[in-house]
Amino acid sequence: MKYYQMNGCGNAFAILDGRGEKLSLSPEAVRRIAKSANADQVVSLEHSMRGDIFMRIWNNTGSEVSACGNVSRCVGWIMMRERKRDTIKIETEAGLLIAKRHGNGETMISVDMGSPLLKWEEIPLAERMDTRGIDIKIGPIDAPYLQLPGAVNMGNPHCVFFVDDLDATDVKAIGPLIEGHMLFPEKVNVGFAQILGRDCIRLRVWERDAGLTKACGTGACAAVVAGVRKNLLNRSCTVFVDGGDLHIDWRESDDHVIMTGPIELERQAEIKSPASAPLFK
Numbered sequence: 497m498k499y500y501q502m503n504g505c506g507n508a509f510a511i512l513d514g515r516g517e518k519l520s521l522s523p524e525a526v527r528r529i530a531k532s533a534n535a536d537q538v539v540s541l542e543h544s545m546r547g548d549i550f551m552r553i554w555n556n557t558g559s560e561v562s563a564c565g566n567v568s569r570c571v572g573w574i575m576m577r578e579r580k581r582d583t584i585k586i587e588t589e590a591g592l593l594i595a596k597r598h599g600n601g602e603t604m605i606s607v608d609m610g611s612p613l614l615k616w617e618e619i620p621l622a623e624r625m626d627t628r629g630i631d632i633k634i635g636p637i638d639a640p641y642l643q644l645p646g647a648v649n650m651g652n653p654h655c656v657f658f659v660d661d662l663d664a665t666d667v668k669a670i671g672p673l674i675e676g677h678m679l680f681p682e683k684v685n686v687g688f689a690q691i692l693g694r695d696c697i698r699l700r701v702w703e704r705d706a707g708l709t710k711a712c713g714t715g716a717c718a719a720v721v722a723g724v725r726k727n728l729l730n731r732s733c734t735v736f737v738d739g740g741d742l743h744i745d746w747r748e749s750d751d752h753v754i755m756t757g758p759i760e761l762e763r764q765a766e767i768k769s770p771a772s773a774p775l776f777k
């Protein structure tokens with residue numbers, strides 16, 4: 497089976513091509529592969545009835561998830577190379593994604609991430625609330641230093657705080673507190689965005705079940721959607737993450753969010769089984 501180590505803006509992945517055999521990974525196997533590859537997420541590729549490929553995704557702690565923006569670009573690139581095409585349909589548990597090569601750049605890929613889900617029950621939240629600014633405050637009750645994060649589902653749940661100074665924000669302390677907050681029955685990815693201009697933000701994301709990563713693609717989409725809904729941002733926006741830049745377009749014409757960014761192939765090998773993935777290292 498083919499095995500890849502790739503990253504999208506520094507968000508690191510171990511990708512196993514399980515199309516040749518029935519690949520079923522236990523949470524323990526996922527954790528072991530992720531640890532040995534130093535990956536944030538582990539992905540298996542399977543045959544698809546609806547698209548060119550089916551992509552199954554796990555966080556490095558072993559939980560299965562329906563969406564991952566950065567790995568969608570990586571899988572799109574693998575399939576573009578295999579099929580010698582510039583457009584690929586990727587089936588996920590959250591629906592069908594279309595990946596396209598962007599411009600002439602071999603490794604710049606755009607993915608149509610579909611429409612954001614914005615109703616409270618779609619996030620999901622535990623109770624009815626205006627998702628443009630949900631009722632969470634951090635700090636003293638009469639002078640919170642962070643409050644009213646926007647909530648957005650991009651195939652996975654996100655909440656996004658807009659902060660004055662990202663470097664002064666303790667993402668590693670606040671992230672886990674909010675990740676498991678009782679308002680989020682499925683837990684949540686927690687974004688911290690600093691506005692640099694109406695078309696430009698800096699973003700760090702404490703990812704659900706994976707911790708702080710160098711980039712979160714769905715997090716970047718969610719941050720722009722949340723910023724537009726608060727009238728802080730334009731619909732077309734550059735997002736500076738710790739591992740690079742992503743460009744996000746929340747299209748007015750069809751409500752779809754288009755994410756564009758780079759991918760990098762770090763290593764590739766033929767392995768006998770998932771158990772031999774660590775030997776590759």
Ligand SMILES: N[C@@H](CCC[C@H](N)C(=O)O)C(=O)O
Pocket residue numbers: 507536537555561563564565566567652653685703704705706709711712713714715
């Ligand atoms: N790195 C991702 C998101 C991965 C899933 C997330 N941790 C979750 O549990 O929802 C991205 O690029 O979108």
